[in-house]
Amino acid sequence: MKIPISVLVVIYTASNEVLLLERKDHPGYWQSVTGSLDALDEPLIDAAARELFEETGIDVSALPPNSLQSMNQQIQYEIYPQWRHRYGEGVTENTEHWFKVLLPNRVPVTLSPREHLSYQWQPIDVAAPLCFSPSNRQAMQKLNSD
Template structure:
C-alpha cells in the first residue's frame, strides 16, 4: 500500500476566450484531463500544490498568471486500480478546484512519464473530452465564472 494523501487539486488552465488546456494521461491513453495532483504533505497549502503540479505537468509557472480558488470541492471514490497508491482502507478523495487564467495558449512542456499529449480546446470540446465527471463539470462552469464581473455578469471575488 502507498502513502499518497487523499486530498488533491484540479486546476483548469484557461484563456480569457475560454480555451482550456487538456492533457492525455500516459498511464491511460485516451483519458484526457486538466492538471491534477495530490498534496505532498498534510500542511501543504492548496495553492502551493496547484503551482507545483502545474509546473511539473506543463512547465507553466502559475506564479506568472492568475490562480483562483473556485471554492469548489468534490468528494469521490478513488478508482480501484489507483487505490494501491493510498494507505490501506482509503477509498475516497477530496478534490479542490482552481482556475488558472493565462493570457493565451502558452507553450506546454509535458512530463513524459505523466502525459502523452496536450490540446488547447474550446471549453465545450474540453468538457466533452474529459474522462472525469468532476473535471467536465468544472470546465462547464467556466463561462459563468469568466462572465462574473462583466456587464450583466455575477459579481466577481477575484480578477
C-alpha cells in the same frame, strides 16, 4: 502513499480555450492538471501551483498576479479501483479542490513525460466532454457559469 486530498487545475485562455492533457497510464484519458498534496500541511494553492509547473512547465510566478485562483469548490469522490493501490489501506475516497488559471493566450507547454503523452487546446464546450473524470467536466462547465 498518496494523501487523499488533491487539486484540480483548469487552465484556460481569455478566448475560452482549455488545455487538456492525455494521461500516459491511460491513453485516451484526457484531463486538466491534477495531483495530491505532498504533505498534509501543504497549502492548497501551493499544491496547485506546484502541480501546474510539474505537469505543464507553466510557472505561476511568471503570470500576471492572481492568475491562479480557487474556484471555491471541493468535491469528494470514490477513487477508481485501479488507482487505490497508491493510497493507504482502506482509503477509497479523495477530496478534490478546484482551481483555475486564466492565461491571456496559449502558452508553450512542457509535459511531464512520466505523466502525460500529449496535450491539446480546445474550446470549453468541446473540452469538457473529452474529460474522463466527471468532476473535471463539472469544473470546466463552472468556468462558463462564473
